[in-house]
Amino acid sequence: MKRLNFAYWKDLLGRRDGGSVLFSRCLSSVPAQALRTPNQSIKVPVPGRNLIDHYAHFNPTPMSIQAFLDFGKSLQRNGKTFCEKASCNFLRKELPVRLANIIKEIHLLPESLICQPSTQIVQGWYEKSFAELITYEQADLTNDAIVSRFTQDLIKIRNRHNLVVETMAQGVVELSRGSEDKRIMVDSVTRDSIQYFLDRFYMMRISIRMLINQHTILFGGELPFSAGHVGTIDPECDIQLVVEDAFASARSLCENFYEQSPELKMTCINTVNREEPLKIVYVPSHLFHISFELFKNAMRATCEKGGASLSLPPIEVVIVKTTEDVAIKMSDQGGGIPQRNMPQLFEYMFSTAPSPVDAGTSVNVVPMAGYGYGLPLSRLYARYFHGDLQVYSIHGFGTDAVIYLKTLSESASEFLPVFNKSVMKQYSSTRTHGWSSSKFSHLVEWG
Secondary structure: OOOOOHHHHHHHHOOOOOOOOOHHHHHHOOOHHHHOOOOOOOOOOOOOHHHHHHHHOOOOOOOEHHHHHHHHHOHHHHOHHHHHHHHHHHHHHHHHHHHHHHHHHHHOOOHHHHOOHHHHHHHHHHHHHHHHHHOOOOOOOOOHHHHHHHHHHHHHHHHHOOOHHHHHHHHHHHHHHHHHHHOOOOOHHHHHHHHHHHHHHHHHHHHHHHHHHHHHHHHOOOOOOOOOOEOOEEEEEEHHHHHHHHHHHHHHHHHHHHOOOOOEEEEEEEOOOOOOOOEEEEOHHHHHHHHHHHHHHHHHHHHHHHOOOOOOOOEEEEEEEOOOEEEEEEEEOOOOOOHHHHHHOOOOOOOOOOOHHHHOOOOOOOOOOOOOOHHHHHHHHHHHOOOEEEEEEEOOOEEEEEEEEEOOHHHOEOOOOOOOHHHHHHHHOOEEOOOOOOOOHHHOEEO
16 A cells, blocks of 8 residues: 655645535436536626625535545546536535635634734635635536636635635734733633634634545546545545554654654554454545644653653554444653643643744744644544544653544544524623633533
8 A cells, every 4th residue: 555645645634734415416316407507607706795694594514424435436437527517516505605604703703813914814815715616606517618617716726725724823823922012911702712713714624625625636637645545535544554654754753853752552453353454434634634743742742751761662552443433542651741731732822832933943844843733633633524532641641642533434424613693602702600710611601
């Protein structure tokens, strides 16, 4: 099997370090006449609030990994031309819905954040992409030139959004530094709103890139990582191989910084069939991202605790596959995390390492740590197809991180944010906890 490549996954993920027809139905059951709409000229309008409001009334349509896979496999049965038009027909409806849902939430951000230059850049990108997509709302998909142009526009939109994570993070940095300069307190309501928004914003970004990548790899002339892949999905994703490659990439980075690295000790258990390797239908680039971030954290902690020791304790990985889930536990002996910091682990911009920007790290060098987005984004990638990422720690000893993935591809459906009135309340309400301490944030209630 082809070995994974850090640069490839980094590029694919686009990072440096009911208003729609179900996609699965588009694949095999959409009649040809459903693709024929009146031919109209394509003009790029400015997306008015009423048009964004219209699309935001529809909920995104969650897709399962199995639906993505079935569509990709239907190319041989239904023909590439028919399937490309079916995919275009779905995406020209679904992508504006997803963009409109998150644009509405951008409009609800605290004024102190939305007025930051970087935040306004991101907002502009999303509104421009929305405007470009809705020009295809009534386009004639029987016209091959229009279909081809749509696919090329998707590539352009994806590339435009490549630096969304970093640019949005810069907006938060601008808010923090502006608050320090002007001695303005960022209150708890603002912090909670930003945390709530970023989880939903980045999750929607993951989903949009997934839809676009699937289409452009299948129809846009982009090569898949392996001949066996269906778009970005590997029907036989070897969990052990992906984890080992993530470890190798993190180890290379660790040795550049610390001139040493811990070894890997791995145990694999397949309770479904003990003779078979640990394989599931999954997106290997997502698992690589999660594993790479966790290994970076574990290696940094292990090296900094061990100092110049010639004998570092290994990072132990246990992978267990059952009929329902795959669990990947990574254990280090890097000294653990103080209990007071545990509630902050998945907060954006929280890091136990100095910021690479403040430390003067070159922009051309992938930092070991410091941006504070590694764990929050990794958890989103895990949760995207209804998995999870949990972290447990014993301060003074070490940390365990557990990745959960769905074994059955039909139950691994997208976990997507939906814009509605209850969401609006989350941005405007203050929190009351009714306890003597607000330490346990999961116990708070919206007042």
